[in-house]
Amino acid sequence: MKKSLIAFAVLGAFASVASAQSSVVLYGIVDxxxxxxxxxxxxxxKKLSLDNSNLSSSRWGLKGSEDLGxxxxxxxxxxSSLSVDTGTAGSLFDRIATVGVSGDFGTLNMGRQTNLAYDTLVQVDPLNVAHVGTNPNIVxxxxxxxxxxxTHGTSNGFSSATRQNNSVKYALPSVLGGINFGAMYGFGEKAGDxxxxxxxxxxxxxSQNGLTAVFxxxxxxxxxxxxxxxxxxxxxKFVVNDEFTVKVTYAENDLNTTGRTISVFGAGVDYMLTPQTTLTAAYYANRRSGDMKAKxxxxxxxAxxxxxxxxxxxxSFSYAKAGTTAAKDQELGLFIGAGNKTATRTTVGLLHAF
Known part of the structure; x- marks a missing residue:
């Protein structure tokens, strides 16, 4: 019995040391x-539906760190992504799968991770990344x-380009009171090219004194x-005072072979009505030019x-209006059904984070 008690005490001591030096956290969002x-x-x-991820993307994950001294x-x-409405998920760890190191030099991560365009826009998105499936800044x-x-980037045609496989991302610590830099490279892994x-x-x-600017x-x-x-x-993003925050964004992508240009201008404001209640209003202008005109x-x-x-x-309440009833305009409207020029969406939901 004494030997058993001693063994448990030793194991407990090792566990305490391990927990002090490293940690693993299970986290997630159910929306x-x-x-x-x-x-x-x-x-x-009209359509009545039970949806997933209208305030924030449902997900679950594991993250941790070890103090190396x-x-x-x-x-x-x-x-990993999670579809609450059906209880299904994407491929295992389809959102993020990284390992890396961090220190005074910054943070270096390797694996599957979001591109820098996404990282930039989510910091200042007028909707705070709500309605992720039809949010112009995200889509x-x-x-x-x-x-x-x-068809471009490391996904090799199997998914969107928001997340890049086989990538290395580096973030430099903030310097000179709030300036930061980052870089990322994704390996195509094609033999001979x-x-x-x-x-x-x-x-x-x-980022300083309530102002955040990112590029x-x-x-x-x-x-x-x-x-x-x-x-x-x-x-x-500019925090005017304790109640008001104003956000403005611009995104553009150009395809050199066809001349296609797709742009999104976004503007919005958050108003804290009470410590528990936040109201958000947002506007997005989506345009296509070069190969064809669409808007x-x-x-x-x-709320x-x-x-x-x-x-x-x-x-939430959303209103989308396309330039015409053509498919090229509806593609930019993001939730307008075929043959229509406008659409509305009214949503009521619940989100829990753990």
């Missing part, structure tokens, strides 16, 4: 809502559209190295009530 959407068929049909840490993150600016962007299916980008930002540039090659997609993103606009309002630090009840 479900009911939506009523108009003009979803050619004759203006002298200010150096080893880090990892594994994150068009952050390249989360497999049809338009999936190192540039094909590759991604390369750089970013810069500033990024990236370029992606297709599998044959015959086409280049260039991406430019930028935006700013659509979105107007979105969101969020915090039931606790981790749980929120929310409602």
């Amino acid at each position: 479900a809502s009911t939506s009523y959407t108009t003009n979803q068929t050619a004759i203006g049909g 002298s200010g150096l840490k080893a880090n990892f993150q594994l994150e 068009l600016g952050g390249l989360n559209n497999a049809t338009l962007y999936g 190192a540039s094909a299916s590759s991604y390369a980008g750089a970013s810069a930002g500033f 990024s540039y990236g370029q992606m090659k297709d599998a044959t190295n015959s086409s280049t997609l260039r991406v430019y993103t930028g935006g700013a 659509a606009d979105q107007y979105v309002g969101v 969020k009530y915090a039931l606790s630090k981790r749980t929120a009840f929310y409602g």
Whole structure:
């Protein structure tokens, strides 16, 4: 018995040391809502649905770090998408799968991770990344559209370009009171052509005294190295006072082979009505030029009530208007049904974070 007690004491001591030097956290977001959407068929049909991820993307993941001493840490993150409405998930750790190190020199991560355009826009998005599946800054600016962007970058045509496989991302610590820089490269891994299916980008930002300004540039090659997609993103967020925050963004991507240019201008404001209640209004102007002319606009309002630090009840109303009833305009409208020029969506939902 004494030996057993001693053994348990020793194991407990080792466990205490290990927990002091390293940590692993299970985390996630579960977001479900009911939506009523108009003009979803050619004759203006309506749709009532239970949706997933209308305030924030549902997900679950593991992340952790180990203290290596002298200010150096080893880090990892594994994150998977989650569809609450059906109880299904994407491929395991389809959102993030990285391992890296951090210290006074900055942070270096390797694996599957978001591109710099996405990283830039989510910091200043007028909707705070709500309605991720139809948010123009995410779908068009952050390249989360497999049809338009999936043929370029390290996804090799199997998914959108928002997340890049086989990538290395470096973030420099803030210097001179709030200036930061970043760089990222994704390996195309094609034998005989190192540039094909590759991604390369750089970013810069500033944050001080309530003002955040961010910019990024990236370029992606297709599998044959015959086409280049260039991406430019930028935006700013200004905290006017304890109640008001104003945000402005601009994103543009250009395809050199066809001359296609897709741009998104976004503007919005957050108003804290009470410590628990936040109202958000946002506007997006989506445009296409070069290969063809197309346009659509979105107007979105969101009300969020915090039931606790981790749980929120929310409602939203969205209105989308395309330039014409043609498919090229509806593609930019993002939730307008075929044969329609406008659509509305009313959503009520609940989000819990853990």
